[in-house]
Amino acid sequence: MTSSPQQAVSADFVVIGAGIAGASVAAELAKSAHVILLEMESQPGYHTTGRSAAMFAPSYGPGPIRALTRASNGFFLTPPPNFAAHDLLSPRDTLMIARHDQMNELDATLNQIADETPVKRLGQSALRQHQPLLREGYASAGFLDMAASEIDVHALHHGYLRMFRATGGVLVTKSEVLSLSKRHHDWQVQTASHIYSAARIVNAAGAWADSIASLAGVMPIGLVPQRRTALIVASPSGINPQDLPLTVDITEKFYLKPDAGQLLISPADETPSAPCDAQPDELDIALCVDRITTAFDLDIRRIHNKWAGLRSFVPDKSPVVGYARASSSRANTPHDDGFFWLAGQGGYGIQTAPALARYAAALVQEQSPPADILDQGLDPHTIGPERLADAADRQSP
Ligand SMILES: Cc1cc2nc3c(=O)[nH]c(=O)nc-3n(C[C@H](O)[C@H](O)[C@H](O)COP(=O)(O)OP(=O)(O)OC[C@H]3O[C@@H](n4cnc5c(N)ncnc54)[C@H](O)[C@@H]3O)c2cc1C
Structure with missing residues (x-):
């Protein structure tokens, strides 16, 4: 018996992982594109997002984190209308x-x-x-x-998921990404029940972000949960x-x-x-x-x-945000095209989520980074994946 080939479900972007990183960037992208958000668990906040200490502390973390935290303050204080039923921050x-x-x-x-x-x-x-x-x-x-303040993490996370769905975004839970391959210019994202197809994928898989890179044949970033x-x-x-x-x-x-x-x-x-x-x-x-x-x-x-x-951290404890790029000693492979990192948020992924989501959504769509985020003193190189390839190049003989 021959089975007919599975029909792929197409989108502009597939985001992998519906923790705070994936939910927030998916909500930003869905304002102007068709986005599918895949989550392996039945509850999107089951892993790190649901287990945090819920703090917004502008003095905490390395320089890029502090800049992203300051740039997130406005969203926390004045989220979009109907985002949450009450304030996202309470003073602490x-x-x-x-x-x-x-x-x-x-x-x-x-x-x-x-x-x-x-x-x-x-x-x-x-x-x-x-x-x-x-x-x-x-x-x-x-x-x-x-x-400093305390964050209502559930309200933030579910506010983003609601915003995502309200603009036509599709969240699919219990859908673990099992394999990733390229067909012509599109990624084929395989779960147990479906194939999803998109030219660009956003890897927001938290502690599993390097595993997702390995599935895609993209060089891992050396993430350590x-x-x-x-x-x-x-x-x-x-x-x-x-x-x-x-x-x-x-x-x-x-x-x-x-x-x-x-x-x-x-x-x-x-x-x-x-x-x-x-x-x-x-x-x-x-x-x-x-x-x-x-x-x-x-x-x-x-x-x-x-x-x-x-x-989950890379050695400099700053996040990794941007399209995968080959190191200068390695030829760019077709696998690198359209594979976007949003990983390595470490102990700061809740307090930086609003700015990181806007920043990542701009870069995924090949737009300039938002000026208000750069104005907080963020140097894009300090969170770009190319800094890791550069460091690896410097270390290789
Ligand atoms: C004890 C503790 C205290 C913390 N305190 C704070 C704090 O006070 N302030 C702060 O800002 N941050 C804090 N953090 C850090 C913060 O919680 C994280 O930075 C943030 O939650 C990371 O979000 P994420 O979306 O990247 O990861 P996750 O929430 O882990 O989301 C990743 C998602 O990807 C999914 N996934 C993985 N692989 C696949 C696959 N193959 N297919 C489909 N889905 C997949 C997972 O199921 C998961 O839901 C704390 C963390 C801990 C553990």
């Missing part, structure tokens, strides 16, 4: 704390960010006024980031957790923040992992309790909830 100060032996790290961070973000340096007693759970004598100094653990514990009686700032060790070895009347704590672990449904590890849980109770006056008797998620 961020307090960075340093022990006596961490003063150099504190000064270096302050030097980097002081001109960009309203921060206030604090001494020991002021730190404890802002964070009453801090153990006496633990931290010597720190600073308060007063531009890193597991991070979060625990929910009770807040001590007599303290209203809602009033507490996010409190972070200056070298990012732990953090604590309020979470729906309880406390979210993390050892800020960065354990390399294969792409997977990440689960917390008992050692990281023990490490977390130890680091948190060393810094804070907390008696942790019970873990009320726990999870882990993968934050």
Whole structure:
């Protein structure tokens, strides 16, 4: 018996992965094009997007991230009409704390960010006024980031998915991309039940972005998914957790923040992992309790909830956004044509999503990057995939 060839479903763009990266860029692209968004899970936020600490902290991350975060602020404050039922941000100060032996790290961070973000340096007693759970004598100094907020991640993500569908975008869940090939000028994107065809594909597959590149025969970017653990514990009686700032060790070895009347704590672990449904590890849980109770006056008797998620990075910790390009030592292969990276958002993919989505949508459509994003000091080379090929070229003999 011969089966007739499967009919491909065509679109201008196929976006792979419906986490915050894929949902937001798909929504931007669907304003002027036919877009199909493929997600392997039944719930689009199942992986990293649904597991974040939900912070918008303009002082956090390397320079390109801070520029993209500033450029996202306007969208968070004034999203499009009917995007969300309530505000996307609620104020939540961020307090960075340093022990006596961490003063150099504190000064270096302050030097980097002081001109960009309203921060206030604090001494020991002021730190404890802002964070009453801090153990006496633990931290010597720190600073308060007063531009920080908490993000309603579900509202942001689902706002983008609604915006996407409202402009004719098609989200297909339970559709894992199994193979990618080129037919004439178009990519053929194969799932278990369908073939989708488009001249351009956007790889927004989070921790799986390098696996998608391998399926397509495109050179991977060396993405390393890193597991991070979060625990929910009770807040001590007599303290209203809602009033507490996010409190972070200056070298990012732990953090604590309020979470729906309880406390979210993390050892800020960065354990390399294969792409997977990440689960917390008992050692990281023990490490977390130890680091948190060393810094804070907390008696942790019970873990009320726990999870882990993968934050995926390339070595410079900046995202990778742009069409795949061969390194100068490698001939451009036809596979590279029309394969667009939107990956490596690491620990900052929620707070940077609005600017990254607009920036990526412009580049996918071969338009100039939005001027307001460049005006925040973003140098396109610092997030382009070609910087990785250039670095690889420099290292090869
Ligand atoms: C504990 C923790 C705390 C964090 N805190 C913050 C924070 O406070 N602020 C902040 O901005 N960021 C934070 N982050 C980082 C942020 O969550 C990520 O940067 C962001 O969610 C990445 O989004 P994504 O869409 O790239 O990835 P994902 O949400 O993982 O989405 C990728 C999607 O691709 C799909 N996919 C993969 N392979 C395929 C395939 N073959 N076919 C179809 N679909 C596929 C997956 O199912 C997945 O849904 C945190 C992360 C963690 C883990």
